[in-house]
Amino acid sequence: MSKSLLRTDKEIEEIYERHRMTVYRVCFAYMKNPADTEDAVQETFIRLIDKNPKFESEEHEKAWLIRTATNVCKDELKHWRRKNENIDDYPELQTEDAIKTDDVFQAVMELPDKYKTVIYLYYYEGYDSAEIAGVLKKPKSTVRNHLHEARNLLKERLGECFYEE
Secondary structure (H helix, E strand, O other): OOOOOOOOHHHHHHHHHHHHHHHHHHHHHHHOOHHHHHHHHHHHHHHHHHHOOOOOOHHHHHHHHHHHHHHHHHHHHHHOOOOOOOHHHOHHHOOOOOOOOOHHHHHHHOOOHHHHHHHHHHHHOOOOHHHHHHHHOOOHHHHHHHHHHHHHHHHHHHHHHOOOO
8 A cells, every 4th residue: 555645634733833823813814803713724724634735845835824824814705794803802812822912013904905915924924025926926016016005004004103124
């Protein structure tokens, strides 16, 4: 009997542990509430199991999960009318492991999706514009333009609070 090409439970668990918080943050940026976020995270990892993609590196694995999570959320949002909620409305999430929000992060989460995603990937996940272009399958110039426009929006919204390195 030949060796299975499917991932083992242990491999899936390792991938999940490595990337669960990143996937959660990406999904929360779209879904705006914990219950829908958890559903989107679950769907993202189910797609990983179902599609069983081959990854060249951990960065490729992370990029695939971010792209898949983004698509899962966009698909879900197309089907349902959603109300925006604030993570601060859920005290049970205010633990050491939970997402810590501040004024800048809150302002980022309120940006339109095309800006929110590139800002999040650039500043919070550490991708450069070329990598973001690859993950989102958009031209590099579009990503740089979205970053520029998003920064301008953040400056308008945050005024003196906004500090750009």
